[in-house]
Every structure is written in C-alpha cells, then in structure tokens.
Amino acid sequence: xxxxxxxxxxxxxxxxxxxxxxxxxxxxxxxxxxxxxxxxxxxxxxxxxxxxxxxxxxxxxxxxxxxxxxxxxxxxxxxxxxxxxxxxxxxxxxxxxxxxxxxxxxxxxxxxxxxxxxxxxxxxxxxxxxxxxxxxxxxxxxxxxxxxxxxxxxxxxxxxxxxxxxxxxxxxxxxxxxxxxxxxxxxxxxxxxxxxxxxxxxxxxxxxxxxxxxxxxxxxxxxxxxxxxxxxxxxxxxxxxxxxxxxxxxxxxxxxxxxxxxxxxxxxxxxxxxxxxxxxxxxxxxxxxxxxxxxxxxxxxxxxxxxxxxxxxx
Amino acid sequence: xxxxxxxxxxxxxxxxxxxxxxxxxxxxxxxxxxxxxxxxxxxxxxxxxxxxxxxxxxxxxxxxxxxxxxxxxxxxxxxxxxxxxxxxxxxxxxxxxxxxxxxxxxxxxxxxxxxxxxxxxxxxxxxxxxxxxxxxxxxxxxxxxxxxxxxxxxxxxxxxxxxxxxxxxxxxxxxxxxxxxxxxxxxxxxxxxxxxxxxxxxxxxxxxxxxxxxxxxxxxxxxxxxxxxxxxxxxxxxxxxxxxxxxxxxxxxxxxxxxxxxxxxxxxxxxxxxxxxxxxxxxxxxxxxxxxxxxxxxxxxxxxxxxxxxxxxxxxxxxxxxxxxxxxxxxxxxxxxxxxxxxxxxxxxxxxxxxxxxxxxxxxxxxxxxxxxxxxxxxxxxxxxxxxxxxxxxxxxxxxxxxxxxxxxxxxxxxxxxxxxxxxxxxxxxxxxxxxxxxxxxxxxxxxxxxxxxxxxxxxxxxxxxxxxxxxxxxxxxxxxxxxxxxxxxxxxx
Numbered sequence: 001x002x003x004x005x006x007x008x009x010x011x012x013x014x015x016x017x018x019x020x021x022x023x024x025x026x027x028x029x030x031x032x033x034x035x036x037x038x039x040x041x042x043x044x045x046x047x048x049x050x051x052x053x054x055x056x057x058x059x060x061x062x063x064x065x066x067x068x069x070x071x072x073x074x075x076x077x078x079x080x081x082x083x084x085x086x087x088x089x090x091x092x093x094x095x096x097x098x099x100x101x102x103x104x105x106x107x108x109x110x111x112x113x114x115x116x117x118x119x120x121x122x123x124x125x126x127x128x129x130x131x132x133x134x135x136x137x138x139x140x141x142x143x144x145x146x147x148x149x150x151x152x153x154x155x156x157x158x159x160x161x162x163x164x165x166x167x168x169x170x171x172x173x174x175x176x177x178x179x180x181x182x183x184x185x186x187x188x189x190x191x192x193x194x195x196x197x198x199x200x201x202x203x204x205x206x207x208x209x210x211x212x213x214x215x216x217x218x219x220x221x222x223x224x225x226x227x228x229x230x231x232x233x234x235x236x237x238x239x240x241x242x243x244x245x246x247x248x249x250x251x252x253x254x255x256x257x258x259x260x261x262x263x264x265x266x267x268x269x270x271x272x273x274x275x276x277x278x279x280x281x282x283x284x285x286x287x288x289x290x291x292x293x294x295x296x297x298x299x300x301x302x303x304x305x306x307x308x309x310x311x312x313x314x
Numbered sequence: 315x316x317x318x319x320x321x322x323x324x325x326x327x328x329x330x331x332x333x334x335x336x337x338x339x340x341x342x343x344x345x346x347x348x349x350x351x352x353x354x355x356x357x358x359x360x361x362x363x364x365x366x367x368x369x370x371x372x373x374x375x376x377x378x379x380x381x382x383x384x385x386x387x388x389x390x391x392x393x394x395x396x397x398x399x400x401x402x403x404x405x406x407x408x409x410x411x412x413x414x415x416x417x418x419x420x421x422x423x424x425x426x427x428x429x430x431x432x433x434x435x436x437x438x439x440x441x442x443x444x445x446x447x448x449x450x451x452x453x454x455x456x457x458x459x460x461x462x463x464x465x466x467x468x469x470x471x472x473x474x475x476x477x478x479x480x481x482x483x484x485x486x487x488x489x490x491x492x493x494x495x496x497x498x499x500x501x502x503x504x505x506x507x508x509x510x511x512x513x514x515x516x517x518x519x520x521x522x523x524x525x526x527x528x529x530x531x532x533x534x535x536x537x538x539x540x541x542x543x544x545x546x547x548x549x550x551x552x553x554x555x556x557x558x559x560x561x562x563x564x565x566x567x568x569x570x571x572x573x574x575x576x577x578x579x580x581x582x583x584x585x586x587x588x589x590x591x592x593x594x595x596x597x598x599x600x601x602x603x604x605x606x607x608x609x610x611x612x613x614x615x616x617x618x619x620x621x622x623x624x625x626x627x628x629x630x631x632x633x634x635x636x637x638x639x640x641x642x643x644x645x646x647x648x649x650x651x652x653x654x655x656x657x658x659x660x661x662x663x664x665x666x667x668x669x670x671x672x673x674x675x676x677x678x679x680x681x682x683x684x685x686x687x688x689x690x691x692x693x694x695x696x697x698x699x700x701x702x703x704x705x706x707x708x709x710x711x712x713x714x715x716x717x718x719x720x721x722x723x724x725x726x727x728x729x730x731x732x733x734x735x736x737x738x739x740x741x742x743x744x745x746x747x748x749x750x751x752x753x754x755x756x757x758x759x760x761x762x763x764x765x766x767x768x769x770x771x772x773x774x775x776x777x778x779x780x781x782x783x784x785x786x787x788x789x790x791x792x793x794x795x796x797x798x799x800x801x802x803x804x805x806x807x808x
Contacts, residue, residue, distance in 0.1 A: 002541075004573050005585040098549055099564045157587055194346045306587045 003157035007099050009307040011158055014095035015165030018111075021088035022142035023173035024053075028075055028085075029135040031180070032128070035300040037198050046071040052176045053083050064144030069126065076134070077122040085138055089115050095307040104152040107145065114141045149295075160250045164302060171243035172295050175288050177203050178230055182222065182285040197221045204230075209240040211223070225286065227276040244268050247298075258303045318360055318745045319353050322738060325747060331477045332747060333398050333737035344401040344795055345582035348513040349738075354750060357743060367395050367505045376497050377555055378783055385740045392788035394739050398750065398770045402516065402796045408471070408479050408754075409764045411664030414654060416467050416756040419484060419641045419656035423463040426640055427453050430437070433703055436563060437656055438649050442673075443484040445724070446643050446693075450602060452609045453637030459532050460760055462504035464641065465633035466525070466597075467756040468492070471664075471768075473735035480665045480732065482751065486642040487636060488599050492755050493556035494574060495769040496521060498791040516794040521755070522563030525597075528759035529564075530772055542566040543584060545574070547600045547616045552784075557599050570577075576620030582630040595631045596621070602636050609636075617798035644727045645671055668730055672723040681719065681728040685712045688717070688728040703779060705731055734779050737790065739772055749773045751781050752792065767792035 028049065035043050047066035050059045055074070058081055077281045078084040093115040100108050115138060125134030146166070153159045181203050185314075200221045204210045207230065216233070217225050233239045246263055251257045274287055327337045334345040341349035350783070355363070368390070376391040419627035425432055426443055433440040443449055468489025470482040499518050502511065526542070533540035544566050546557035561568035572585050574593065598605065604614040609622040624630045640646070648669040654662045672679040681688060684704075691701045702715045719726045736747035754768030768791040771781035781787040 002567060002584075002591055003587045004567060004569060006570065006586055008587045101558055101568055161587070251458050 001156045003102075005307050007102060008157060008161045009303070010099045011102070012094040012161045012165040012302070013264065014092050014099070014111075014160040016169040017088040017092035017095070018119070018142050018145060019166045019169035020083065020173065021085045021092065022087070022139055023170065024075060024083060024085050025135040025138040025142075026206045026208075027173070027177060028072070029132070029139070030202045032131060032135075033205075034199060036203040037202075038195055048180060049075060055081065055083055069127075072131065073126045076126055076131075085135075085279075086118050087117045087137075102158050104148065106148055108140065108267065110145050110148065113139070114145070117141070124183075127304060132183075157254075160254065161306075163250045164247060167243040167246045168295065168299055168302075170238060171240050171247075172292060174207065174230060175237055175292055175295075177206055178227060179288045181226065182267075182281050196223065199285045200226045207236075209236055209238060212236060224276045231271060231274070231276070239266075240271060244271065252307070256305055260305055263294070263298045263301050267291065267298060270294065296309050318357055318740070319738070320744075322745050323747070325736065330733050330747070330749075331473050331475050331735040333400075333473070333735055333750070334396075335738065336778050342399075344797075345805070348397065348509055351506075351509060352745075357760040361743070362759050363505050365394055365588070367393055367501050370501050370504050371497075374497065374500070376494070376550060378494075383399060391494060391497070392774065392783065393501060394748075394790045395502070396738050396740055396745070397502055397506075397509075398737050398752075399795055400767065401792045402794055405766065405794045407663065409766075410757050412469055412754055412764050413762045414588050414652065414658065414660060414663055415469065415481065415484070416464070416758050416762060418650065418654040418657050419467070419486065420462050420464055420758055422646075422653045423635075423638055423641050423755065424457065424461040424560075424656075427456060427463075427637060432653070432656060435651045435656075437652055438646075440506060442724075443640065444641065444647055446645070448637075448639040448643050450637040450640070452622060453635070456635075458635050459631065460535075460758075461498060462532070462637040462758045463635040464533070465528055465635070465758050466492075467758065468753050469605075469756060471684075471752045471754065472732055473752075475733040475735075477735075478665055479752075480667050481650075482667060482732075483644065483647060484642045487601060487639045488634070489513050489753075489755065490556055490599075491555040491753055491769040491771075492521060492765070493559040494789055495755075495765065495767070495792070497561075498769070498789060510612060514796040515791065516796065518766060521749075522560060524710040524757055524763050525560065526564040526566075528757040528761075528763070529566075529595045529597055529631075529633055529679055532633060534628055534631060535592075535594055535698035537594070539594060540599065541584075542595045543569045543574070543593050545569055545571065545598040545600060545618075547571075547604070551599070553599060560597070571600075571616045571618050574618040574621070576618065577622050580620070580624050580627045580629055582618070582621060582624045588790060593630060595633065597633050605632075605636060634654075644669075644691055645673070648727070667732065670728040672726040672728065677728075678719065678723055681726075682716055685716060687731060689731050690715050690726055690728045693725050693727060703731065706779075707779075731779075734773075737772070739774070739790075740775075741774065746776070746783075747774070749779050749781070750790065766794040 031049060045066060046068050048054055049071055050066065059074055063074065073080055075084055077086050079087065081087055093111050096103065096108055096111045121134050125131050126306065144247045149162060153162070181200055198225060201210060204213050204221070204226060209230065213221070213226070213229055217229055229236065230239055232241045234245060236242055244267060248261070251260050251264065270291060276284065322335065325332070329360045334342055334349055336342055371390050371393060378389055378391060403729045413460060422432065422601065426449070432438055433443065464486035464542060466489060468485040468491060470485070471479045473479050496519055529542050542564065544557050544561040546554060548554065548570050558568055567584065569584055574582060575585065576582055577590070583598070584593055598604050598745045600616050603611045604616045606617050606619060606622040607614045608619050621630070622636065625632050625636065635742050647666070648671055651666055652660045654660055670681050672681055681690070686704045689701060690703045690704065734749040734751060736749055738745045739748040750770050750772040752768050752770050755765045757763040770792040771783065771787050772790055773779060773781045775786055
C-alpha cells in the first residue's frame, strides 16, 4: 500500500480541521449555556474564548471590543481566522477535494454538504437565536463524517494519518477546555465558590463526559477531580491520555517513527507526572501552556518526518 | 410518432450524411430499434429521460472546466441522450485503419529521432520536420520500448457526405476525452436501459484495464506489478476530472510534479510516507514544455527536474513519450499516407482530407484565391482555436487570415470544408440534426488496441461545425453494434 506524502498530509489536515470545527462548536455551545446560568454581574467575559485559543493577535487586528457579538462572529463566521468554524470546514473540504480517490465516495458528499451548510448559515448564526441550531448541526455532521470514516476506511496508512490528525487536534482542544476552568484566565477573584461547579459541569458537557464522570467519580463536580478525569482517564475518548495512547498506537506501525515517538513519550511522561491535587490554578494554567507546546512539537515532527522529506538525502 | 421527431429533416438529399436517418426519412437499419423506441416516447417522456441524464451527470460529478476571462469555471458535462449508432462491420474497417495509422506514426517518430531515413530518402522535406516547434532535439537518439512513442493517440474522424470516414487530425501529445466516452455509456445505461436488451453493443468500460496493460508493458523493470503514476498539473487543469478518473480506474497513483523527484542514480521516485518509492511508468498529462525544467521551460513548476535524464537512460517510461508531438503537426498530417506506404508497405485504409500546405507556392496561391471555400488551420494549435471556416467567415476575417498566411506560410494549412455528418439531437423540445465528429483512442505498447467507438462530439449550435466542448459542443454515447442475424432479418426500415 503506497501513500504519497502529499496525500497523507492532506488527509491529516482534513482530520485536524474537522476536529477543530467540532471542538470549537462544542466549546462555544457549552460556554453560551454557561453564561446564561451565571447570575448577571458575576459572569466571566467572552474574551476568554479568544484567549484560550491563543487568537488574541488575529482578533485584535479587526476588533476593538471583546463583546459577545464580536467574539462569536470571530469563532463562527470569520473568513480569516484559521480557528473559526467556517474557515475550518472550508479547509477540510479543500483537503478532501484533492484526496477523493483514497476516501469512500460518501465522505466527499457529506463534507461538501457540511461546507454548503456552513457557507449558507454561519454568518446568520452569530446571534443567540440561531446559534444553538447551527452549532448543533456542525457537531452532528462532523460526528457523522467521523463515523463514516471509522466504519468504512480500510485500516491502512490513510486511516492512520486521519486518526493522527483527529487525536492530536482533540488532545490540544481538550487541554484548552480545561484551561477555561483553570480560572487563571477568569480572574477568579470575581467568582464565588458557588459558580465553580457550574463552570466545571459545563466543561464536562462540552466533552460529552458529564454522565461518565457521574458514574465513574460521583455526583459532586469538583475542580481537582475533573482535571484528573479529563487529563488521565484512559477510557474517556476525549481525555488527553486516551488521545495520546491512540496516537502512539498509530505511530508504531509507521516507518521512521522514532523521532515522533520520542516527542510523544515525553508528553505522556509530563502528563503522568502532573498532579492536580492541591495544585494552584496558576500552576495548572502554566502546565497547560507547556503541554500545548509539546503537542505542537509533536505536530511539527509528524510533518517533517512524513510530509516534507528532504529530496536529497534519501 | 411523437411531436419532437415530427419535423426531423436530415437535409437536402446528399447534402449531409445522417448517422441514424436515411435521405428518405427512414431509420438506418442498424438504428431501427433505437429510433423506433425513441419516436415512441411522448414529449414528456423524452424530457423526463433528459432530466434523468442531467441528474446522473450531477450525481456522478461529471464536469469540465473552461477558461473564460481569466477564470476557471466548472461546467456540467453537456450530453445528448440520443446515441450515435455504427454497425460493427463498418467499424471493423475503421478500426483496422486506425491501428495501421498509429503504427505508421510511431515508426515515423522513432525514425525522426533516430536515423531519419524518411528524410534521407527524400519523401519529406527535412525542414518541415526539423524546423517545427514540435520537434524536440532533446529527444534525439532515444529508443523507447517497442519503438512506441505515442502510446495513447486520439484521432479525430469525420464522416463526409459520401458516407466515408476521413481522418481530420491525430492528437499525439496529451489527448483527452476518454473518461467522457466511458461516462457517456454509464449515463445511457441508466437513462435508456431498455435499448440494451435489443442490441448487442460492444462494451467500452474495459478501457482503463487496456490502458493499464499498455502502460505496464513499457516498464523498464521486469516486475509482476510495475509502479505506474498519472502525472497531473493539478486540480485547476480542465481535464483534472479525467486524470483522477483514470488513476482510480487503473489503481495508479495520481501525482503532481512535486510528488516526484529524480535521485542521483537517475531513477524517478515518488515521495511516500514509507520513504521514496521507485516509479516505472509515468502517464503524464502535462505538455512537453512543462515536463522538465532542466530540459524544457525553466520556469515550469508543474514538472519534475531531471525526469528527461531518467527517461533517456531508460530508467523510466513516459507515455506519451516526449517529442511525440512532432507527428501531429498539421503539415506533417499531409504526409501520413506516404508514411504508411513507406514504413508498412501497405495502402492506407482510412482516407485523409485533401490538405493544402501554404508553404508550397502553388498550394498557397490556390488557398488565397479560395479562402471562401476552405477551412484554414494553424499548424499546431488544438482545441479548435485560431481556425477559420471560410464559408462562414466574414470578409474582414478572411482578409485577416490572408495576411497571417502570407506572413507565416509554414504555420498554416487549408482543407476543403467537409460536410460533417449529422445525427438526431434533442434540442429544447424537438429533435434536430446537428453536426458531429468522432474521437476514437488508439493504444500502442507491446500491442495495438483501438476503442470500440470513441467519443462523439456534437456541435449543439444549429449549422455549426465546431464540436469542442470549450466552444459550445456536447457529446453523445457511441455504439458499435454487432450485426446479429436477428436484427438484420427484421429489416428495421419497414
């Protein structure tokens, strides 16, 4: 089974963009609900969504105020923000368009439909009235495409690179979700203890993990327990540990995997050494920042190993 | 008979040959069943079938790209549901003639890049060949396997009023259209399935496997399964759909220039996630000029630096071989009958169109005096660009061409205006005659193989002779029908 580097790269990015669109939709959805639950006056600002996505510089170019309208427009419909849902879907479609021959036919059809849906609806789904339906559609359609890929793709290189893209993006986005709760960004002196469980429940919901948390850990939603669960529960599909284990599983059968495995194992060790108990919120935030850098390095290593091999020295 | 066919008039007696209807208005024997069935459909039923065809085209995503005002526009493939039907017995002769022609053309190309015997023997003036932009000195002294250069040849045929097929031109560089031939058949199967019951129609859908065998036979390494790639300029090329289609049909990799590189061992490799993978055969769909920036245009980013080096050393096969275009020059065309006699010792079995070479003084004088009767073509343009159809041209246009010819006679040829045959075509709500041509594809590797039928292109504009899809042409499914005893006994004309 031959897999061109260019094709592998496009499949990998298709998966990353699809995952990014879905996760951004999940986070935005959960955050919108949260804001409605918190008593007026003590609710956190919208700026936090921009900050956890490390998007302040791009946001700042075109917007002065971090209000609901501006932030949601930026996350949902912005044509230039590489993290906006609309942008991610377009980028995913471009990648599928040129790799149609290695994917099941229906994948192109569904990705194309998702794109047409987003083009038509993104701009008018910024307001609260249509927002929920749009985000819900994006999540559902992404899930359908994922399901299609997982149930029809032959377990070869194409599958492997798609899986790598999904898992790496998901691991990264999950750490960002935790970062919202870390509070360092929230300016937590404003928040009272009563609000804290609301925030953590909301974050668990954005990961579709509320029910599992209750069954596994218990009905009380506490910061340390949630962090522990979302970071290190190996059975939760959106936990960081689950994603890293999955990445390892896909890296092993690939040739020249040494460098990537080294970076990955370093990240896995940092994860297992980190303990949420008694940790300060500030420490948690700092850990997440460092950890995201490790994930970045992994992405770069994957790219230099398999996507852009230097032609001279082979 | 339904209303759509009521006024079908295949023209004045002897003015045009109609593929399906005779001068007396009856269906030709071979088309009997089909015409009867189609005439039996009500106007709404006809429209419904066309609707079904349009839906199939959208679903199958069959499109082509046209360039207009600097933009690329993706258009749905224009398809006419009424098939063109040719009898198997007639096709056999045409097919033999095509194979003969392809063999002679390949002998010619091989000769020109090696011994140049035909020039030494004085059958053709050397400057015609060697001064042409299509002659690539970079290809001299290369002998590809089986002496085959133009592995895939698309030859355009037209049928004149005498009912005979004539060769209009040979496309030996990167002929396209074969995927549309295959898709047209798929659509017809969906839209007119009942017709397939009464006819035994030669299948076309094994083309990708014949192409695969032809390409595999060229592999420089004896291997059970050689590594074959289809080299495309990319998604923005007008024929990208076809490139992807053929790659998929052959189980070959669809690659772009940046996927390939030539290593210090002068072999061609593609970049894969498992490291470099040696490539044996490149079915390239980019022009010579862009193939290798080291050998041809330096500014090309579509090609592969060093691929010519790898090819000359025999480490990789390229189909069609670089330089093949030397034989599809319209001036060279005039000499093909001579080539067939010279290389094969046979008489040409397919007719060519009388061709006036403007470079020869007597011919030029004749052409300039008869511009209103002739078709003038530039010697090496394709796609129907830059030609003038004398009888349809304005006085100013003819004057413009007279100037062009006098300024650069080598660059122009002229041919009598042929009366392209017509076939019933479903336009709006009526069936009307429209002019058409036919492009069969000939494969040349270890063996020669000719598609049964080919791509029929039809000029959808009334009276027009320009069939190119870039200029308002459509297409039809083309049937080669075996003459079974059953159908000949029935005598469909009654």
